[in-house]
Amino acid sequence: MRNLEVKREVSTMLPTVWGEFRLYLYTDSIEHREHLALVRGHLDPLTAVLTRVHSECFTGDVLGSRRCDCGEQLHHALDHIAAHGQGILIYLRQEGRGIGLREKLRAYNLQDQGLDTVEANLALGHPADARRYDIAALILKDLGVLRVRLMTNNPQKIRDLEALGIHVVERVPLLPTVYPENAAYLSSKALRLNHWLDLGDLPHVGLEQPGGNGQKPHP
């Protein structure tokens, strides 16, 4: 089998609502997908860099879907990087936990019939999570980054990056808002995928907060 490599194809400046970033476009040598790294500030190889490794979610990231917390996590990660003045967001093209958009939308229909996010993937003949982080590790190494403060709630992502030679010196939580439309999905992430999410501690909108004092909208 061919060795996985990433190739830096283009680097350009990108002014955004979160300020100015350098945007790198990489291709991988296996599936020839285009992955992105958005870099703010000077990356000091001796300092652990505030980093988000984000998996593509067209419905959440672009359309603002409330079925999931992806769009909010993306924006929170960019808020943190902007506030810190330095950091990296890697955008991996592994839509739908690696099963692709078409299959994710089919999985949504199964979830509407009562399956949870894991059961729906399995019913369609896919693994619960088909993602890989080796491309992210190679991009970080290409950028000279071996130590990160990783913005995530996903313990598996940390284990995978550590196994690939990226030292996660700190986990920075990304706490989503609980809406009626994503409550079941967030609790499946906690219970079935072991994410560090305690729904009782999260801000709730349009739902009674379990053990809390009612509605607390996200600022």
Ligand SMILES: Nc1nc2c(ncn2[C@@H]2O[C@H](COP(=O)(O)OP(=O)(O)OP(=O)(O)O)[C@@H](O)[C@H]2O)c(=O)[nH]1
């Ligand atoms: N198959 C499937 N994929 C989903 C579903 N909801 C979100 N996704 C995808 O899941 C990926 C994001 O994964 P998450 O589990 O939300 O988060 P994570 O990246 O593992 O963990 P964090 O670092 O904490 O965000 C994106 O690729 C989304 O498209 C779903 O119900 N089914």
Ligand SMILES: [Zn+2]
């Ligand atoms: Zn999503």
